[in-house]
Amino acid sequence: MMTRHAIIFCWVLAIGLALFLLLPLVVIAAASFSPTPVFDLPLSGASLRWYGRIGRLDGFWPSLSLSLQIAVLSTALSLVAGTLAAIAIARGRLPGATALGTLLVSPLMMPGLVLGIALLQYFRMIGFTATWSALLVAHLVVTLPYVARTMIAGLSRFDFTLIEAARTLGCTYAGSVIRVMVPALAPSFLISGLFSLLASFDNYPVSIFLTDVRSKTLPIRMLQYIEEAPDPTLAALSTLILAGTLVLLLISDRLVGLHRMAGTAD
Amino acid sequence: MSEPAPHLVISAVSKRFGAATVLDRVDLTIRRGELVTLLGPSGCGKTTLLRAIAGLSPPDTGTIALAGRDVTHVPPHWRNVGVVFQSYALFPHLTVAGNVAFGLKVRGAPKADIDRAVQRALALVKLGHLGGRRISALSGGQQQRVALARAIAVEPDVLLFDEALSALDRKLREEMQIELRRLLQDVKATAIFVTHDQDEALTMSDRVAVMNKGRIEQLAAPRELYARPASLFALNFVGLSTRIAGQVVGGQDGMVDVVTPVGRLSARGAFQLGASVIVATRPEQLRLGADHEANSASGRVRSVVFQGSRTLVDVDAGAGASLLAELSGREAEVPRVHDEVRFAWPAAETFAFAAEASP
Amino acid sequence: MTDAVLSAPVATPAPDRERLAAFGFVAPSLLITALVFVLPLALLLGVSVLDPKGGVTSAHYARLLGTPYYLGVIWNSLRLGLLTTLIAFLISYPAAFALARARGPLRSILLATLFLPLAASVIVKAFAWTILLRSDGLINTVLIAAGIIEDPIRMIFTQTALIVGAVNIFLPFMVLPIYAVVAQLDSRYAEAAATLGASPLVVFFRVILPLTLPGIVAGVALVFSLSVSAYVVPTLLIGEKYPTLATTIAKAYLLAREPGFGAAAGVVLLAIAIIVVALSALLSREPK
Numbered sequence: 001m002m003t004r005h006a007i008i009f010c011w012v013l014a015i016g017l018a019l020f021l022l023l024p025l026v027v028i029a030a031a032s033f034s035p036t037p038v039f040d041l042p043l044s045g046a047s048l049r050w051y052g053r054i055g056r057l058d059g060f061w062p063s064l065s066l067s068l069q070i071a072v073l074s075t076a077l078s079l080v081a082g083t084l085a086a087i088a089i090a091r092g093r094l095p096g097a098t099a100l101g102t103l104l105v106s107p108l109m110m111p112g113l114v115l116g117i118a119l120l121q122y123f124r125m126i127g128f129t130a131t132w133s134a135l136l137v138a139h140l141v142v143t144l145p146y147v148a149r150t151m152i153a154g155l156s157r158f159d160f161t162l163i164e165a166a167r168t169l170g171c172t173y174a175g176s177v178i179r180v181m182v183p184a185l186a187p188s189f190l191i192s193g194l195f196s197l198l199a200s201f202d203n204y205p206v207s208i209f210l211t212d213v214r215s216k217t218l219p220i221r222m223l224q225y226i227e228e229a230p231d232p233t234l235a236a237l238s239t240l241i242l243a244g245t246l247v248l249l250l251i252s253d254r255l256v257g258l259h260r261m262a263g264t265a266d
Numbered sequence: 267m268s269e270p271a272p273h274l275v276i277s278a279v280s281k282r283f284g285a286a287t288v289l290d291r292v293d294l295t296i297r298r299g300e301l302v303t304l305l306g307p308s309g310c311g312k313t314t315l316l317r318a319i320a321g322l323s324p325p326d327t328g329t330i331a332l333a334g335r336d337v338t339h340v341p342p343h344w345r346n347v348g349v350v351f352q353s354y355a356l357f358p359h360l361t362v363a364g365n366v367a368f369g370l371k372v373r374g375a376p377k378a379d380i381d382r383a384v385q386r387a388l389a390l391v392k393l394g395h396l397g398g399r400r401i402s403a404l405s406g407g408q409q410q411r412v413a414l415a416r417a418i419a420v421e422p423d424v425l426l427f428d429e430a431l432s433a434l435d436r437k438l439r440e441e442m443q444i445e446l447r448r449l450l451q452d453v454k455a456t457a458i459f460v461t462h463d464q465d466e467a468l469t470m471s472d473r474v475a476v477m478n479k480g481r482i483e484q485l486a487a488p489r490e491l492y493a494r495p496a497s498l499f500a501l502n503f504v505g506l507s508t509r510i511a512g513q514v515v516g517g518q519d520g521m522v523d524v525v526t527p528v529g530r531l532s533a534r535g536a537f538q539l540g541a542s543v544i545v546a547t548r549p550e551q552l553r554l555g556a557d558h559e560a561n562s563a564s565g566r567v568r569s570v571v572f573q574g575s576r577t578l579v580d581v582d583a584g585a586g587a588s589l590l591a592e593l594s595g596r597e598a599e600v601p602r603v604h605d606e607v608r609f610a611w612p613a614a615e616t617f618a619f620a621a622e623a624s625p
Numbered sequence: 626m627t628d629a630v631l632s633a634p635v636a637t638p639a640p641d642r643e644r645l646a647a648f649g650f651v652a653p654s655l656l657i658t659a660l661v662f663v664l665p666l667a668l669l670l671g672v673s674v675l676d677p678k679g680g681v682t683s684a685h686y687a688r689l690l691g692t693p694y695y696l697g698v699i700w701n702s703l704r705l706g707l708l709t710t711l712i713a714f715l716i717s718y719p720a721a722f723a724l725a726r727a728r729g730p731l732r733s734i735l736l737a738t739l740f741l742p743l744a745a746s747v748i749v750k751a752f753a754w755t756i757l758l759r760s761d762g763l764i765n766t767v768l769i770a771a772g773i774i775e776d777p778i779r780m781i782f783t784q785t786a787l788i789v790g791a792v793n794i795f796l797p798f799m800v801l802p803i804y805a806v807v808a809q810l811d812s813r814y815a816e817a818a819a820t821l822g823a824s825p826l827v828v829f830f831r832v833i834l835p836l837t838l839p840g841i842v843a844g845v846a847l848v849f850s851l852s853v854s855a856y857v858v859p860t861l862l863i864g865e866k867y868p869t870l871a872t873t874i875a876k877a878y879l880l881a882r883e884p885g886f887g888a889a890a891g892v893v894l895l896a897i898a899i900i901v902v903a904l905s906a907l908l909s910r911e912p913k
Contacts (some may be wrong), residue, residue: 015718016720019801023753024750025741025745028749078859087655088651089651091647103655109831109850111848113854113855113875113894114854114891114892118668119665121884122665141661161351162355165355165357169343170420172341175343184358202747208879221750223748234752235866240743245741258736258807259732
C-alpha cells in the first residue's frame with residue numbers, strides 16, 4: 001500500500017539506522033586491535049596485546065565475578081517470581097490484575113538513577129549494609145520488570161483451554177502445567193532470561209550507588225577505567241563482551257527467532 | 267426386551283455462579299452407545315452441564331454417575347472422559363501423532379500399544395498419513411479431526427463435544443455432522459454434544475435435550491421433538507412454525523377451542539376457560555385451500571421464498587397474525603406475492619401453549 | 626500496557642481456592658516490588674523534605690525550582706529528552722516500516738543490529754563516541770584525509786555530540802516498540818480505506834498513524850524517560866557544560882554529600898517520568 005518513493009525512503013532510513021547503530025560497536029572493535037596505547041583511528045597496524053592485558057586490569061576478575069553472580073542469581077530469582085506472577089495475572093481471575101501487571105512492569109520506565117539513590121538511603125536507614133546482598137536485592141528490581149513484561153505478554157497469548165484438554169486426557173493440574181504450558185512458554189522464558197541477564201550485567205545507575213571501594217560491578221569498574229586511564233584494553237574487553245552477546249543472539253535466533261524477541265507473534 | 271443399563275446418570279445437579287443459577291436441578295439419563303445433544307441458546311447451561319460431566323466445573327449439588335461410579339467430585343484426569351473443545355485445544359508443541367498419543371503417554375502405556383492406538387485413531391478420522399505434521403500446518407477441518415482422534419484414542423467412557431463443529435464453514439460442517447455420527451455409531455461410543463444449532467442437533471442425535479435457563483425443557487428423539495414440542499420454547503427453538511395468539515373458549519378430551527384474530531381454531535392442550543394461549547403448527551402441515559374439518563385461515567401473501575426442495579410462503583392474516591406455510595417442490599400451484607390465499611391444517615397437529623412473557 | 630486475554634468461558638469468578646493460589650503466585654513479586662521499589666521511593670520523597678536539624682523543610686525544592694541555575698538544569702534535562710525523542714522518532718518510524726517488510730536473513734540481520742547495541746553497556750557506547758568525535762578522532766581524521774576540511778571540527782563536548790550520542794544509544798528503544806506494532810499491522814485496513822476513496826496521504830494519517838499509535842506512544846515514553854534521566858551520556862560527551870538533573874543527583878550524592886537536595890532532584894526526575902508514563906497510558910487507551 002505504500003508508494004514507491006515512500007518505500008525507498010523507508011529503506012534508506014532503515015539501512016542508515018542499522019549502520020548508525022553499528023558505528024560505535026565497530027569503532028570499539030577496531031580500537032581494540034590498535035598497536036598503540038592511544039585510540040588512533042584509522043589503525044596503523046593490528047595487535048592483540050590489549051586482549052592479553054584484560055586479565056591484568058586492576059580489579060577486573062573480582063568485578064567480572066561479582067557482575068556475573070549478581071546477574072545470574074537475580075535473573076534466576078526474578079524468573080521464578082515473575083513467571084508465577086505472570087501466570088496469576090494473565091489468567092485474569094485476580095481482582096486488579098491489570099493494575100498489578102502495570103505495577104510490576106513500572107520500574108522499567110523509572111529513572112534508574114533515582115532508584116539508585118533511593119535504595120542507598122533506604123538500605124542505610126534499615127542498616128542493610130552488606131554490599132553483595134544489597135546489590136542482589138537491588139538487581140531483583142532491575143530484572144523483575146523484564147520478566148514480568150515478557151511473561152505476561154507471552155501468557156496472554158496462551159490458550160488456557162490447553163490445560164483443560166490435558167486434564168481430560170489424564171494429567172493432574174500440575175502435570176498439565178508442566179507438559180503443556182512450559183513448552184509453550186519456553187521461548188518467552190528464554191527471552192526474559194536473556195533480557196534480565198543483560199539488564200543486570202550492564203546496569204550502572206543502580207549499581208553505582210550501591211558499590212563500595214572493594215566491590216564494584218564490571219560497568220562501574222569500566223567507568224572508573226575510562227575516567228582514570230583509558231587505554232585500548234577497555235576496547236578489547238568491550239569487544240569480547242560484544243562477541244559473547246553476538247553468540248547469545250545467534251543461539252536465541254536459532255531457538256526462538258529474533259523477530260519473536262522483538263515482540264511480534266509468529 | 268430389556269433396556270441397556272444406563273451409562274451416565276445425572277441427578278438433581280445444580281450450579282450457581284454468584285447470584286445466577288446456571289443449572290437448576292437437572293436430571294438426565296443416557297444409555298451406553300447413545301448420542302445425545304444438549305441444545306439451547308447461550309446462557310442456558312448446556313456448556314456448564316458438559317463441563318460438570320467432564321469434571322472441569324463440579325456441580326454444587328446433585329450427583330453424576332458414570333458407568334456405575336459416582337464421579338461427581340472426581341477430578342477430570344480420573345474420569346476417563348474424552349472432550350473435543352470448540353477451539354480444538356491441540357498442543358502446538360506436539361505433532362499430530364504426539365497430540366493423539368498424549369493421553370496414552372500420560373497413562374504410561376507401552377510404546378507399541380501407543381503407536382497402534384494412534385494409528386487406529388488417525389485411520390478412523392481418515393488422517394492416517396498426517397501423523398508427523400505440525401498442528402500449525404493443518405486446516406480447520408483437519409485440526410477438528412485430530413482433536414477427535416486424540417479424544418478417542420484413550421477409549422473414554424463418554425465423548426463430550428463442546429460446540430466442536432462451530433468453527434467450521436457450513437458445507438464442511440454438514441459433512442462432518444454426518445461423518446461424525448457414522449463414526450460414533452461404528453465404535454459404539456456414548457457421546458454428548460453441546461450446540462445451539464438445531465439442524466446439527468436433529469442430524470446427529472438419538473435424543474435431544476432442549477435446555478432453557480438451567481433446566482431441560484424437553485428430552486426426546488429428534489422426530490418427536492419436532493412434531494410434538496413440549497413447550498413454546500422448544501417449539502421456537504427447533505424448526506419454524508406458525509404462531510397465533512388467542513383465548514380458550516372451550517374444550518374437551520385433550521383439545522381446546524381457541525378464539526383468535528384469524529378465527530376459531532382447535533388445538534391439542536388442556537387449559538382453563540379464558541386462558542391466554544399461543545396456537546401453533548409446523549409449516550408443512552398447511553395445505554392450500556379450504557377444509558371445514560380442519561383449522562383454516564386466510565390472508566395476503568407477503569413473501570415467497572424458494573429454497574430448492576421447498577418453498578416458504580409467508581402470509582399476512584390480518585390483526586398482526588402471520589401464517590408460515592411450507593410447500594414441497596412437487597406442488598404445482600405456488601401462490602404469488604399479494605395473492606389472497608386460504609390455508610388449512612389438521613387440528614391434531616396444532617398445539618396450544620400458555621402465552622408467556624418473552625423467553 | 627498488556628492485554629490479558631481470557632480464554633476460559635465467560636465471566637466465571639474464581640473459586641476461593643484458586644483465588645488463594647493466585648494471590649500466592651503474585652505475592653513474591655509484589656513483595657519485591659513493594660519493599661525494594663515503592664518503599665525506597667516513598668522514603669526518598671520523605672528525605673527530600675527533611676531538615677537535617679529536624680522537621681520538614683521545602684528548602685531543597687525552593688533551591689531546585691527557584692534558582693535560575695537549577696531551573697536551567699531541569700530545562701537541560703527536558704530539552705535533552707525532547708530532542709532525543711523527536712529525532713529518534715523521525716528516524717525510527719519510517720525505518721520500522723522497512724524493517725517490517727524485510728524477510729528471512731535480511732530481517733534477522735536488521736533485528737540483530739537492533740539487539741546487539743542493547744547488549745553493550747551505555748558506558749562502552751558513549752566511550753566509542755568519544756573516540757569518534759575527538760579532535761583527533763575517527764570522523765575528523767577521515768574528513769581531513771578526504772580533504773573536506775582542513776582543521777579538525779570541534780565536535781566532542783558540544784551539544785551536537787550529546788544529541789548524536791543520545792540518539793544513537795536510545796534509538797533501539799524507539800524502533801523496537803514501533804516495529805512490534807507495525808509488523809502486525811493488517812494491510813487490509815489500508816486497502817479498505819483506499820477502496821473508500823482515501824488517497825495515500827489520507828490513508829496514512831487516518832488509518833496507519835492511529836493504528837500504530839500504541840507503538841509510537843510506547844517508544845516515545847520509553848526513550849523520553851531514558852534520555853531525560855541519562856547520566857553517562859552527558860557526562861562523557863559534554864561534561865560540566867551541560868548539567869542535567871541526573872548529573873546533579875550524582876554530584877549531590879557522590880561528591881557534595883547533600884542527600885536531601887539530591888533526593889529532591891530525584892523526586893523531580895521521578896515526577897517527570899511518572900507524568901510521561903501516565904500520559905502514555907492515557908494516550909494508548911482504546912478509544913470508546
